[in-house]
Each structure stands twice: as structure tokens, then as C-alpha cells.
Amino acid sequence: MSAGVEWALHCTVLLAVLKPTSTLPGRALAEFHGVSESYLLKHMQALTKAGICESVPGPTGGYRLARKPREITILDIVEAIEGTEPAFRCDEIRQRGPTAMDVSTYTVRCGIHSVMLDAESAWRQSLRTRTLADLTPLSVQTMDQQRVDIATTWILENVRRTAVPRRDESTAGGDPRAKAAVSGDAIHRCQPKGCQ
């Protein structure tokens, strides 16, 4: 599995603490994780293309999640980076060699292929049952509240407020810009119990 999956998961967990009216610029995401912005860019673009993140343009812009953390599964993020192709590719080896028959004979999926697909289904199902809401900064970083406090301070110093409505809010009733303007803190503060 490519290293991009781990980067994408860490970036989205960080974005999951932002409120919809906040963004973090790519530069800040890169700095927080100690990596170059250009390296993160391709993964953030993949997440944006998959509808997991949104990129808000302009001076108050940056990245934020496109949906609520509980509506984004870990599988969504893994597939945004790795694609949806199974890891096991069946090359129909059974149709080779001196005992092979006409292609029309092979109407049933190869048993080896089935067994490998079953295992991949179990893997996907495990990732499908977990969402970003399950991966709080506490669970990812450390059980140390001090670390969370430091990270919270850092995020608040780097977060930007934006009046651009999130895609899933712009279709709802009312004036989303007005909603954004009256929103309180820029992030969901994390406490050891009941985090997010």
C-alpha cells in the first residue's frame, strides 16, 4: 500500500476537528505533518477529486472536509488514494496450457479468484465500518492531553475563517453565509472523553 494512504488519513483526521466555516491552508497541513506542501498536494487533490475534501479558493481559503466526519469512511479515504481495483488480479491461469478448453466453458468464476475476493471484501468491510469520527486526534496522536492541547493551539493559530458555504450546506435552506458568520469557535475542541 502506498505511503499516500497514511498521509491522507492523517490530513483528514486533522481536518475533522475543523468546523465547516474553517479551513487550513495546504502550507499549514504540510507544516503540521513535517512534510513539503508539494508532496501533500497530490494526495489532497486526490481527496478533493473523490469528494472527501474541499479546496476553498482565496485569502480565507484552504482545505476542509466536504462532509461530516461520521459520513466519511476510512475506506472512502483509502480508495481515494489507492483506487478501487482489487489487490488480487485474476489472470485466468486456468485457461492456459495443454488442457485448456474453449473460453465459453469458463462460465463460473475461478475458485481461487473467489477466495481472494472474499478476503478483500472482509478487508473493505472492516474499513467501511469505521469513519473519521472514530479517529479522534486523541486516538491518533497519543493519550496525552498535553499533546492535544499543543496541537489545538497550533491549529487555532493556523486556521482560517471562510464565508464560502460547504457544498452540502449550500443546497440546504437558509442563508449559509449568515450561518457561517455567526458560528462560534473555529474547531471542535478535543477532550479525553467524548472527543468530537
Next chain:
Amino acid sequence: MSAGVEWALHCTVLLAVLKPTSTLPGRALAEFHGVSESYLLKHMQALTKAGICESVPGPTGGYRLARKPREITILDIVEAIEGTEPAFRCDEIRQRGPTAMDVSTYTVRCGIHSVMLDAESAWRQSLRTRTLADLTPLSVQTMDQQRVDIATTWILENVRRTAVPRRDESTAGGDPRAKAAVSGDAIHRCQPKGCQ
């Protein structure tokens, strides 16, 4: 996943129809699957090293399973080729950047790492519950009995009888060479129902 997994599974399914007193030379394994013997060699060596196959030397030699088909899980074969390292490697990204703390703070596994390991455990568990005995030639090849009959004939023409006891039999009581000498057919013939 490397293509070697598929080749290893097809070869071991073929060897699963042999009785312990029979072997198939590498040349025959390669011919049956329409691939070069030199290409298969590295995979057969990996299977042998992992204790899944045995290589019997000499003019009556060749490959056979080292254990009964029901004692060899699909995971055994996949790990013989791919190794046991998880597909997801945690690079401890949480310990990077301006908010990182002393390494001693990170006593609990990163939550992202845990979620990814849980999914891999589900994948491994799925492969661990299936054995070579579940993958009969019928399930792999086709539901067509004609294909199985052709393959059976081909195997009987290429199989070799050997008096060299299998490793797990050489420690049992009695004279294994005598047992081998009186054994009947060289393979387990496959029927549509109750195959193997």
C-alpha cells in the same frame, strides 16, 4: 499483490490432487499452466522453503504437498509468496512537525495504524479459514466435468511414483516405503460431488 500468489495457488491446487506417493516434476507443473519452468521455479522454491511443498530429488522426483490439503490454508500460501509484513506500514507521522512531543509520550499505538491493522486482520482471517481442500480442481477450473477428465488424464500421464516418504510420514510408525509401494492410484480423482 504480486502475480506469484496466483501462480502458487494454481500450482498447489494441482498438487493437492496427488497422493503422497506421487510427484509432479517442475517441467510438468509449468507445462500444465502454460508458463516457463524457470519462472515457476522461484515460486516453488518459496513454497518449499515455507514447508508447503516438498521437492523430491532423483528420477522419480518432483513436487508434492508437504502436508494434507486440509492442513494448508490459503493464507499459508499467500504468506509464503508475499511474506508476513502488513500491507500498511505506519511511519509514525504523528511524531513529526512542530507539535510533536518526546518519543516516550507515544505509548499507545496510533489510531490510524490500529484501524488499518484491524482490516488486515479481517483479510488474514478470511484466508486462514480456507484450505487447499476447499479449492478443488472443479471449483478452480470450471464446472465442466469434461475439463476435469482431460486434466485428470494429463496429470496421470505426467505424474511420477516415488518411494521417498513424505516428511510428515517418515516420523510415523511402520515402513513408509512399503506403504508407498502398495498404494493404489497416483491421484485423488475428482468428481463433481464430494470432490477430494
